[in-house]
Amino acid sequence: MKFDIVLAGVGGQGVLSVSAVIASAALDQGLDVKQSEVHGMAQRGGAVQANLRLSDQPIASDLIPSGSAALILSMEPLEGLRYLDRLSPDGTVISSINPVTNIPDYPPIDDVLATLGRLPRAVLIDSDKLAREAGSIRATNMVIVGAASRVLPLDPSTLERFIASRFASKGEKVVELNLRAFRAGREAAAR
Amino acid sequence: MAEHVLLGDEAVALGAIHAGLSAAYAYPGTPSTEIMEFLRVWQTRHGAPHAAWTANEKTAYEEALGVAFVGRRALVSMKHVGLNVAADPFMNSALVSVHGGLVVAVADDPGMHSSQNEQDSRFFADFARIPCLEPATQQEAYDMTREAFDLSERFAVPVMLRLVTRLAHARGVVRTGETRPENPLSKPADRNAWVLLPSNARRQWRRLLDRQGAIRSWATESPWNRVDGPGGQVELAVLTTGIARNYFIENAGDLAEPVVHLHVGAYPLPQGLVRDVAARARRVLVLEDGYPLVERQLRGVLPSALVVEGRESGEVPPDGELTPDLVRRALGLEVKAGMHLDGLTLPTRPPQLCQGCPHGDSYHALQLAMAGFERTMVASDIGCYTLGALPPYSAIESCVCMGASIGMAKGAAEAGFRPAIAVIGDSTFLHSGLTALVDCVSANTDMTLVILDNETVGMTGGQPTMVPSSRLQAIVLGLGVDPDHFHVLDAHPRQTEANAEVLARELAHPGLSVVVLVRECIETARAKKAEQAASRGRS
Ligand code: SF4
Numbered sequence: 157m158k159f160d161i162v163l164a165g166v167g168g169q170g171v172l173s174v175s176a177v178i179a180s181a182a183l184d185q186g187l188d189v190k191q192s193e194v195h196g197m198a199q200r201g202g203a204v205q206a207n208l209r210l211s212d213q214p215i216a217s218d219l220i221p222s223g224s225a226a227l228i229l230s231m232e233p234l235e236g237l238r239y240l241d242r243l244s245p246d247g248t249v250i251s252s253i254n255p256v257t258n259i260p261d262y263p264p265i266d267d268v269l270a271t272l273g274r275l276p277r278a279v280l281i282d283s284d285k286l287a288r289e290a291g292s293i294r295a296t297n298m299v300i301v302g303a304a305s306r307v308l309p310l311d312p313s314t315l316e317r318f319i320a321s322r323f324a325s326k327g328e329k330v331v332e333l334n335l336r337a338f339r340a341g342r343e344a345a346a347r
Numbered sequence: 348m349a350e351h352v353l354l355g356d357e358a359v360a361l362g363a364i365h366a367g368l369s370a371a372y373a374y375p376g377t378p379s380t381e382i383m384e385f386l387r388v389w390q391t392r393h394g395a396p397h398a399a400w401t402a403n404e405k406t407a408y409e410e411a412l413g414v415a416f417v418g419r420r421a422l423v424s425m426k427h428v429g430l431n432v433a434a435d436p437f438m439n440s441a442l443v444s445v446h447g448g449l450v451v452a453v454a455d456d457p458g459m460h461s462s463q464n465e466q467d468s469r470f471f472a473d474f475a476r477i478p479c480l481e482p483a484t485q486q487e488a489y490d491m492t493r494e495a496f497d498l499s500e501r502f503a504v505p506v507m508l509r510l511v512t513r514l515a516h517a518r519g520v521v522r523t524g525e526t527r528p529e530n531p532l533s534k535p536a537d538r539n540a541w542v543l544l545p546s547n548a549r550r551q552w553r554r555l556l557d558r559q560g561a562i563r564s565w566a567t568e569s570p571w572n573r574v575d576g577p578g579g580q581v582e583l584a585v586l587t588t589g590i591a592r593n594y595f596i597e598n599a600g601d602l603a604e605p606v607v608h609l610h611v612g613a614y615p616l617p618q619g620l621v622r623d624v625a626a627r628a629r630r631v632l633v634l635e636d637g638y639p640l641v642e643r644q645l646r647g648v649l650p651s652a653l654v655v656e657g658r659e660s661g662e663v664p665p666d667g668e669l670t671p672d673l674v675r676r677a678l679g680l681e682v683k684a685g686m687h688l689d690g691l692t693l694p695t696r697p698p699q700l701c702q703g704c705p706h707g708d709s710y711h712a713l714q715l716a717m718a719g720f721e722r723t724m725v726a727s728d729i730g731c732y733t734l735g736a737l738p739p740y741s742a743i744e745s746c747v748c749m750g751a752s753i754g755m756a757k758g759a760a761e762a763g764f765r766p767a768i769a770v771i772g773d774s775t776f777l778h779s780g781l782t783a784l785v786d787c788v789s790a791n792t793d794m795t796l797v798i799l800d801n802e803t804v805g806m807t808g809g810q811p812t813m814v815p816s817s818r819l820q821a822i823v824l825g826l827g828v829d830p831d832h833f834h835v836l837d838a839h840p841r842q843t844e845a846n847a848e849v850l851a852r853e854l855a856h857p858g859l860s861v862v863v864l865v866r867e868c869i870e871t872a873r874a875k876k877a878e879q880a881a882s883r884g885r886s
Contacts, residue, residue, distance in 0.1 A: 167698060179518065183352060192517040193354075196377030196461035196807065200734060202698035216596035218517040221671040223683030238693055241685035260738075261694040271691045 158211040159309050160220045162239045165231030166256045167199035170297045173322070174229065175206045177301050180318040181310050182210045192218040201258050203235055210309065229304050231296070232256050233268045233280070240275075249275050250303050250345065252283040252296065279303060279345050286340040295337035302341025312342065353521045355514035356381035358485040359424070359452050362492030364389060366448070367527040369419035370397040372407035374778065375807035376426035377461040378515040379454035383424060384808075396529075402813045403749070403778040404429035408436040408451070415449040415505075416541060418533035420496050424452040427466050432749065432779065434471070440505050441475040442551040444540035447530050448496035449505040454515045457636050458668030461806075463729070463748065465666065467637035472507040472614060476555055478562055479507040479614040480571065481589040485519035487612065491571070493524070498565070502558055511636050513668065514590050559615075567619040571612030574620060577605045584609065584628035585678075586621070588641055591634035594674035601680050616644050625653050632677055633657035636669040699734055705838040705866035706732040709799050710742040712843045712864070713768070716850035723854075724764055726755040728780070730772040731805040731868070743770055750779030753796060757787050760794040766854040767793070773800040773819060774812045781826070787859050788827045795853050796861045798823075799838075801868040809871040816865060823861055832860035839866060 161178070165171040172193055179191045192207040207220045222241050228249045230236030236251035243249065251272055255265050272278050283299040290299070298319055305312045319338055323331045353361065360382045363371065373383040386398035401407040404425040414421035423433070430437060430453050437451065453471075456462040472479035480495055482488040488510065495506040539547045566572060584607040587595050592610045599608075609624045611617065625631060625645075631653060633642040642657035656662040662677045663669070672682045700707050710732075717723045727733060727743035728751065735742040745755055756769035771780045776798055787794065800819060804810040814822065820835055832853060836846045846864065853860035 166696065168701075179352070183520075188520075189352070190517060190519055192513060194460070195380070195516050200698035200701065200731065200806075201696075203696040216593040217671045218513050218519075218590070218593065219670055221597065221675065221683060223685040225685075234693065235696075237688070237691065240687060243686040245684075245686065247686070258699065259694055259696050263691060263694070267691055271688055274688055275686065 157309060158209070158213065158215075159227070160225040161208040161210070161227045161229055162220060162225045162242050163206040163208060163229050164235040164239055165204055166235060166258070167194075167201050167204050169231045169256070171204055171206050171231060173297050174231070174301055175208050177298075177315060177318050177322060178304065178308065178310070179208060181314040184314055184318070185310060187212055188215050190215045190218050203238060205239055227304065227307055229300060231283075231300060233265070233272060234262065236272055237268070246277070248277040248279065248307050250279045250281065250300070250307070252300060253280045254282065254284040279306070281341060281344050283341065286344060287337050290337035290340050291333035295334050298334045298337040299341035299344075302338035302343075303345035305338070305342050306345040349523050351521050351523060352518050353485050353489075354381055354516060354518055355482070355485050355488045355510055356454070356516070357385045358488035358521050359492045359508060359510070360385035360389070361521070361523060362489040363420075363422045363450065363496070364396060365523060365526045366493040366496040367420050367529045368396045368422055369447075369529050370399075370411070370414045371422040371424065372399055372401050372410045373424040374401055374404045374407055374429060375804050375810045376429050377807055378456055378510070378512040379424050379426045379429070379452065380807045380810075381515070382452055400810055400813070404433040405436060408433040408440070411449060412436060412440055412443075415445050415447040416535065418447040419530045420448040422450050422452060424454070426462065427453055427455040427468050428462060428464065428748065429453075430468055430471055437471065437505070438475050439543055441477050442543055442548055442555055444503045444535060444537065444551070444554070445499055445505055446503060446533070446535055448499035450492065450495040450499060450508055451505055452492070452508040452510065454510040454512065455637055456512050458512065460512050463746065465637065467640060468507065468509050469614060469640045470638065472509070473640065476559060477504045477507060478502065478566070479509055481509045481612050481614070482514060483590050483592045483610075483612060485514070485517070485521050487571075488514065489521045489523065491612070502562055504555065504558070509589070511590060511668075513636070563615055563618065566613045566615050567617040569613040569617070572610065572617045572620055574607065574609050574624060576607040579627065581605055581607050581628050582630060584624045584631045586611065586624070586631055586633045586641060588612070588635040591636055591669055591674065594669060594671045595634055597671045598675045598678055598680060602678060611641065616641060621645065628653070630654040630656060632662060634663065634669065634674055634677065639665070697737055699737060700731060700740075701869055703869050704731065705801055705864070705868065706735060706799055707740065708840045708843055708866070709797070709838045709846075709864040710735045710740045712838075712846035713770075713797065713850055714742060715844065715847035716854060719851055720766055720854065723766055723768060724756070724759050725768045725770060726752040726759070728752040728771040728775045730775055731801070732770060732772055732799050749775055750783055753780050753783035753787060756794045756796070757783070757790070757792045760792050761790075765793055766795060768854065769794060769796045771796070771798055772805070773798060773802065773816060774804040776819075777813050781822070784823070784826055784828075791858050793857050794859060795850070796859070797850070798861065798863040800863050800865040801871070802865070803868045803871040805868045805870065809868065809874055819863060823863070828859060828861050832856055832858065834861075835863045835865060837866060838864040
């Protein structure tokens with residue numbers, strides 16, 4: 157089994173938290189994990205991507221080759237399209253529908269969503285709305301993890317356990333909020 | 348043995364701690380920053396080893412040399428372009444007789460994710476004639492760091508650990524070993540071995556050259572250098588260095604013909620192994636992340652029966668980061684097709700100043716001030732404020748190396764251009780702007796220096812500036828800048844027009860003027876607030 161994930165988003169959106177929760181759960185389930193992240197200049201509101209590779213065999217490369225990602229997990233719809241060359245023909249794109257329009261030439265959002273919708277396997281999530289309903293817009297990350305849990309080769313309860321431990325230092329309320337966000341994302345992706 | 352999941356940078360830091368590190372020094376620079384970040388957190392929790400940010404890479408290197416001088420183990424870390432700043436002590440340190448291990452960890456940035464160039468630090472190790480270890484995994488980063496200290500003491504030379512972005516900033520599992528105690532304090536047995544006066548230096552240079560044979564045999568026997576694959580003759584031998592091995596392994600399963608694989612993790616190039624492999628193949632494909640160092644060493648000027656392929660010959664592009672796809676193509680395999688959708692052209696999304704960044708307001712004021720002049724030149728430097736080169740600001744016109752803006756504006760002014768303006772950050776000013784300002788004061792250059800003081804090293808994540816902003820004023824005036832043409836202004840949007848007036852006046856002033864625009868980076872301010880809230884919660 158091998159499962160390559162390209163995580164996409166805009167600097168500052170918390171792509172690394174998404175990556176960290178999935179990576180910890182995978183390690184806990186005995187998988188080999190490689191996680192390549194973005195630091196420095198690129199993080200200042202620019203396009204960012206992280207590579208996350210999970211496998212029951214040792215993984216050699218930190219980077220995902222073309223055409224082999226099982227999942228593009230995107231915090232932002234335009235960014236969900238940026239790394240399609242990495243996606244395997246039977247791979248899935250899970251993306252937030254909420255744009256980050258910090259560039260002057262952002263295309264019409266309907267065109268972006270329509271393009272995503274033309275992919276054979278695309279799941280579009282109103283992650284901001286679900287996060288707000290769960291209690292805070294800052295939980296958008298965990299909505300995305302929840303949506304991803306539908307296709308990840310990981311046990312949802314393991315993911316929940318690592319979400320809980322990630323936010324444990326911030327108190328019970330924050331943990332509950334993030335778990336609610338996770339479940340909302342998971343439910344939304346089922347429809 | 349414990350297991351950890353660590354960034355390549357963190358694995359280096361932990362390896363150094365477990366090797367009995369006494370002190371570490373660094374100036375922040377992507378992708379090397381997290382080495383020191385890890386050590387600083389460790390020091391806070393455990394009280395040791397000493398871990399400090401410094402004014403620049405040269406001072407970091409010299410401080411590490413001092414630790415090694417008194418017999419203890421020192422780590423100095425930096426990014427590739429930082430090694431240029433430290434090149435003077437680095438090259439000379441190869442000639443002293445190191446007796447407390449000295450390891451210089453340099454993180455290169457092939458592909459220029461956040462750098463001005465791609466330079467390959469292995470050339471510097473080769474130039475200085477010191478051993479270099481190049482890890483391919485986080486585990487190797489840990490193990491090699493430990494070994495580098497032993498090697499440094501064994502050969503009495505500094506040892507380079509060469510990293511690249513893709514290893515420095517990727518996480519993997521690391522199994523750790525025993526912690527070794529610190530070395531006792533001890534001064535060098537022969538004091539002359541550290542006094543590089545010509546007579547001593549000639550002797551020390553000879554000593555370094557004499558040691559090359561032993562260093563070469565070590566490299567040939569090192570388990571970091573190894574040959575895999577079938578015995579006998581083959582068409583193709585693949586020589587990988589560092590993380591190129593990972594990309595080769597990723598693709599090797601699809602090769603139709605068997606190949607011999609030589610991996611190099613320890614330099615100087617293991618000549619025996621190279622000769623052995625070359626004798627068994629008709630072609631050698633060299634895969635390395637960075638410049639064609641090994642490829643050049645293999646490629647003679649005169650024709651030879653052996654075909655050497657790599658970045659120099661065009662099988663691999665001469666620039667950019669190595670990737671699994673590039674390696675696949677170089678191996679003659681077809682790259683797997685991904686998805687593609689027509690119809691929408693994706694705009695790029697370059698990095699930019701944060702919403703509300705003080706630099707944005709400072710640039711706005713500067714632009715208003717320049718509006719009254721027919722032509723202007725704005726030399727800038729390296730930091731978050733370099734993002735002011737991009738729209739909507741388009742406020743600056745150069746970014747060459749740390750500190751260069753001040754010297755460049757001086758040159759432009761002396762060539763007859765006015766007004767010449769230099770922009771620099773507070774941390775960069777202390778890093779290497781100070782000395783350039785001394786030149787300007789001495790010549791009373793007709794130029795304006797604008798120091799953008801956000802009270803932090805913003806771009807690398809908010810490390811503290813060496814000297815608090817409140818003291819910047821005394822430093823500038825202490826250098827002899829005319830107090831009548833020195834201003835400290837609040838870079839608040841409310842002040843933009845007033846600031847622009849002051850700037851315009853100073854641009855018109857014939858002579859040197861310095862304007863400091865101060866406001867804290869909003870990221871740092873936010874982090875401080877969160878930290879305060881957390882500590883209130885704890886108490
Ligand atoms: S990190 Fe600070 S200095 Fe850098 S762009 Fe953001 S606000 Fe400006």
